[in-house]
Amino acid sequence: MSEPRPLLWGLYEQACVGNGSSAVSLWTHPADERLTSTGLRYWLDLGRRAEEGGLDLFFFGDVLGLYDTYGGSAATALEWGLEIPAHDPLLHIPALAAVTERIAFGATVSTTYEHPFAHARRFSTLDHLTAGRLAWNVVTSYLPGAARNFGLDVIAHDTRYDRADEFLDVVYRLWEASWENGAYLGSKAERRFADASKVHEIDYQGTQFRVAGPHLSVPSPQRTPLLIQAGWSSRGREFAARHAELIFVGESDPVKIREGLDDIRRRAADLGRDPAEIRAVVGLNPVIAPTRIAVQEKIDDYQSYYSAEAQLAAYAGWSGIDFTKYRDDEPLVKQETNHTQIAAARSDTPPLLAGDVRRRFSKVTAFADDRFIGTPEEVAGEIEGFVEESGVDGFLLHQFLSPGSLDDFTTLLAPGLRERGLFGRFPASGTLRSRLRADGADHLPADHPAAAVRRP
Numbered sequence: 001m002s003e004p005r006p007l008l009w010g011l012y013e014q015a016c017v018g019n020g021s022s023a024v025s026l027w028t029h030p031a032d033e034r035l036t037s038t039g040l041r042y043w044l045d046l047g048r049r050a051e052e053g054g055l056d057l058f059f060f061g062d063v064l065g066l067y068d069t070y071g072g073s074a075a076t077a078l079e080w081g082l083e084i085p086a087h088d089p090l091l092h093i094p095a096l097a098a099v100t101e102r103i104a105f106g107a108t109v110s111t112t113y114e115h116p117f118a119h120a121r122r123f124s125t126l127d128h129l130t131a132g133r134l135a136w137n138v139v140t141s142y143l144p145g146a147a148r149n150f151g152l153d154v155i156a157h158d159t160r161y162d163r164a165d166e167f168l169d170v171v172y173r174l175w176e177a178s179w180e181n182g183a184y185l186g187s188k189a190e191r192r193f194a195d196a197s198k199v200h201e202i203d204y205q206g207t208q209f210r211v212a213g214p215h216l217s218v219p220s221p222q223r224t225p226l227l228i229q230a231g232w233s234s235r236g237r238e239f240a241a242r243h244a245e246l247i248f249v250g251e252s253d254p255v256k257i258r259e260g261l262d263d264i265r266r267r268a269a270d271l272g273r274d275p276a277e278i279r280a281v282v283g284l285n286p287v288i289a290p291t292r293i294a295v296q297e298k299i300d301d302y303q304s305y306y307s308a309e310a311q312l313a314a315y316a317g318w319s320g321i322d323f324t325k326y327r328d329d330e331p332l333v334k335q336e337t338n339h340t341q342i343a344a345a346r347s348d349t350p351p352l353l354a355g356d357v358r359r360r361f362s363k364v365t366a367f368a369d370d371r372f373i374g375t376p377e378e379v380a381g382e383i384e385g386f387v388e389e390s391g392v393d394g395f396l397l398h399q400f401l402s403p404g405s406l407d408d409f410t411t412l413l414a415p416g417l418r419e420r421g422l423f424g425r426f427p428a429s430g431t432l433r434s435r436l437r438a439d440g441a442d443h444l445p446a447d448h449p450a451a452a453v454r455r456p
């Protein structure tokens with residue numbers, strides 16, 4: 001039997017104190033260091049720990065507005081530091097790259113509020129500075145406040161994806177078509193920087209964007225950085241099937257994950273892409289301690305610094321459902337909201353009543369769904385089963401306490417995972433794409449839409 005594919009292990013971070021998993025209020029815990037995350041020292045320390053611990057990816061989520069759905073105001077989010085201060089993740093990456101050798105970086109950037117020309121330039125710069133260790137998490141943004149911050153009306157959910165398609169069409173041309181192979185010379189002997197006959201304007205005229213080009217950067221190691229996508233709605237899956245190389249799955253049920261990934265891969269095959277080259281990672285919120293008693297003590301300790309209200313405010317922002325408007329006995333019908341539809345859809349399957357959601361979020365382990373809580377041996381076994389059932393290719397670790405949860409992972413859990421062949425096998429050198437792809441290529445393959453814009 002052939003060896004299973006190496007799993008990719010990432011750390012999920014946001015440049016804020018109240019990180020978007022179960023830990024939104026745990027920055028108040030005495031052992032948590034996130035209040036210092038406005039400074040560089042915190043990040044350099046975390047980056048080094050992640051790399052020394054053997055993780056493969058340092059991932060940054062990001063938002064561009066406040067969480068103001070809950071109770072119709074941002075008061076709860078501000079009081080609890082919910083996903084604020086939302087510092088720009090991209091500015092952390094060169095510093096992290098300077099103190100690490102191997103670990104790759106993922107950064108979230110919105111296609112709804114950025115401009116493709118500026119974005120392409122920034123990501124080419126980062127792909128150069130990280131020697132190709134770069135991924136872009138393509139998001140369309142779900143917070144209405146973000147639209148207001150950019151002077152726009154809220155753009156409807158599916159329309160945001162249409163704009164994202166066009167955004168990608170523009171950046172593919174800048175990254176893949178503007179500078180032909182061989183256009184960059186960098187020759188002192190010839191005294192020529194570039195062969196001008198091989199550098200092209202893109203002259204893009206779309207419905208959303210008009211971009212002349214040429215791209216201002218010489219081709220970076222990956223040209224197009226590795227593309228991550230997290231949409232799970234029907235329109236989101238269509239988008240992922242077209243563009244994504246790595247899916248960041250927001251679902252937690254392994255059977256539903258397998259179904260969803262099968263669906264995305266089917267759609268990708270219909271578009272002429274090799275479905276096997278679409279990989280998936282899912283968030284992991286483990287609570288690990290040497291004994292069952294120590295596990296329970298850890299949960300009790302976390303719980304005493306946890307705020308269910310802050311967590312509900314986070315969930316309200318993701319889903320678009322304001323729970324202050326529902327009585328406990330009121331059913332939550334499935335809603336096609338303008339926010340994140342997977343979060344809204346969760347109300348369709350149990351829990352069905354607003355009170356059930358409140359009860360779920362009364363526990364600090366709400367996001368774990370009672371999984372991955374136990375001794376290292378128990379959790380490693382669960383992870384092995386979860387990989388088999390869901391078909392995921394890796395995990396992004398969410399920390400309850402930073403950096404304590406990362407340390408728990410690397411000291412308590414990673415050794416057992418390694419013994420099972422589930423950790424430490426992801427390639428350690430080369431561009432991020434070459435590490436992930438079966439063929440080890442640095443650039444997007446011929447069946448990807450980015451390849452269609454390349455010059456013959």
Ligand SMILES: Cc1cc2nc3c(=O)[nH]c(=O)nc-3n(C[C@H](O)[C@H](O)[C@H](O)COP(=O)(O)O)c2cc1C
Pocket residue numbers: 060061062063108110138139140141142229230231232233234235236237248249250251283339340341342
């Ligand atoms: C696991 C996960 C992580 C996400 N991270 C971010 C993020 O950091 N920033 C953001 O603006 N959107 C984020 N999103 C939102 C998605 O990118 C997408 O815009 C949203 O889910 C709406 O699409 P959908 O309804 O197709 O799921 C995330 C979604 C999921 C499921």
